[in-house]
Amino acid sequence: MLMKPSKLKIGDKVGVIAPASPPKSEPLKKGIRFLEDLGLKVKVGNSVHKKYGYLAGNDTERIEDIHKMFSDSDVKAIFCACGGFGTGRIVSRLDFELIRQNPKIFWGYSDITFLHTAIHQQTGLVTFHGPMLSSDIGLEDVHEASKESFQQLFHTENFDYTYDKTKLETVSEGVATGHVIGGNLTLLVSTLGTPFEVNTKGKIFFIEDIDEEPYQVDRMLNQLKMAHKFKDASGIIIGDFKNCEPKKRERSLTLDEVLTEHIASTGKPALKGFNIGHSSPNIAIPVGSIGTMNTFEHSFIIESGISEGENE
Structure with missing residues (x-):
């Protein structure tokens, strides 16, 4: 059953956690000030400032932060400070x-992404794929559209992707409707063969990544293709693939060639060029809400990811 969380109001308390790697201190402070400027009160998780190698505290500490934030009835939203590595462990x-x-x-x-996929599939809760406090909002030069994405949480209007639609290109023509699911390509591939394997059946499937060479993107797309994740999807949205250029190899396919070969061959409606992922701006979208994509109109519209009050 689909559940939409309640919208935020000025004065609400929100939580900040680091379920993967530890955030940088100064950018995090800036990100927290941003939340406070939105009129929110901020509660910081216990493991946020801990360091256990490349993790923000050990697995138990990071799990406890997630559980405490969800169980605290005063906390109305949970924001992740940054990504990195570690959610698959917990x-x-x-x-x-x-x-x-x-x-x-x-x-x-x-x-x-691993948490988005697991939480939505296990509970039906709509979650939000959006810019993080330390690694995005806390940067020196943060795009206003990234900040504006947070307004989705205060209002129940449907999300209509309008940012720089001139960049959008059709990979394969068509119209598709379905629950929106996806995220970081590397993490989506890491779910395969686990109890939390991403389910794309009848869904609009979106992907993005960073710092992966075309041959690495090729390998991951091929694995998803062999697992029928593109075949099962109703449509495909291609987000930002930042710095995914050839580095090691003298000869290489381009990223566009790799994406086109694997995705156009599915015959499913597919659009590319979205500022979703490791981009500036980073446009937030609700994961789990029903969306409609139309390649002829270069449009992507998703039902609001929040409810007016009581959870739906």
Whole structure:
């Protein structure tokens, strides 16, 4: 059953956690000030400032932060400070019944993709793939459109992707409707063969990534293709693939050639050029809400990811 979290109001308390790698201190402070400037009160998780190698505290500490934020009735939304690595280590130990009983806004991207996929598939909760506090909002030069994405949480209007639509290109023509699912390509591939394997059946499937060479993107797309994830999808949205250029190899296919070969061959409606992912701006979208894409109109519209009050 689909659940939409309640919208935010001025004065609400929100939580900040680091379920993967530790955030940089100064950018995080700036990101927290941004939330406060939106009129929100901020509660910071216990593991946010901890360091355990490349993780923000050990697995138990990061899990406890997630559980505490979801169980705290005063906390109306949970924002991830940054991505990095680590959510795949903790997802099998999450209390999904606790999350189901306490639905609220959950926001992040990149490594957080594993949590988006698992939480939505296990509970039906709509979550938000959007810019993070330390690695996006806390940067020196943050795009206003990235900041504006947070307004989705205060209003229940449908999301209509309008940012620089001139960049959008058709990979394969058609119209598709379905629940929107996806995220970081590397993390989506890492779900395969696990109890949290991404389910694309009848869904609009979106992908993005960063710092992967075309041959690496090729390998991951091929794995998803062999697992029928593109065949099962109703449509495909291609987000930003930042710095995904040839580096090691003298000869290489281009990123566009790789994407076209794997995705156009599916015959499913597909659009590319979206500022979704490791881009500036980073446009947030609700994961799990029903969307409609139309390649003839270069449009992508998604139902609001939040409810007016009581969870739907």
